[in-house]
Amino acid sequence: MDISTSHFGIVLKKLRNEQQLSQEALADRCCRHPSYISLMERNIKKPSLDTIMALATGLEMKASEMLMEVEQHTENK
Numbered sequence: 001m002d003i004s005t006s007h008f009g010i011v012l013k014k015l016r017n018e019q020q021l022s023q024e025a026l027a028d029r030c031c032r033h034p035s036y037i038s039l040m041e042r043n044i045k046k047p048s049l050d051t052i053m054a055l056a057t058g059l060e061m062k063a064s065e066m067l068m069e070v071e072q073h074t075e076n077k
Contacts, residue, residue, distance in 0.1 A: 007073045009043040015059050015069065016041075029058030 016026050027034040039045040056063040
C-alpha cells in the first residue's frame with residue numbers, strides 16, 4: 001500500500017478543525033510557526049518525524065493515532 005504524503009495535510013487540517021484550533025493556536029502548542037502549519041496543510045512542506053510528534057502532542061493524541069488517520073484517509077480515497 002502506498003501512503004501518499006499529500007493526505008497528511010488534509011488530515012492535519014481536519015484534526016485541527018475538529019478541535020476548533022486556529023493554525024496559530026496549534027503552532028503555539030507544538031512550538032512551530034503558524035506559516036509552517038499552513039504549508040503542511042497545503043502539502044507544500046512535508047513534516048519530519050520530530051514535527052509529527054510535536055503536532056500529535058499539540059493535538060493531544062499519539063503520533064501513531066495521527067498516522068493511522070492518514071492511512072485511513074489514504075485507503076478511503
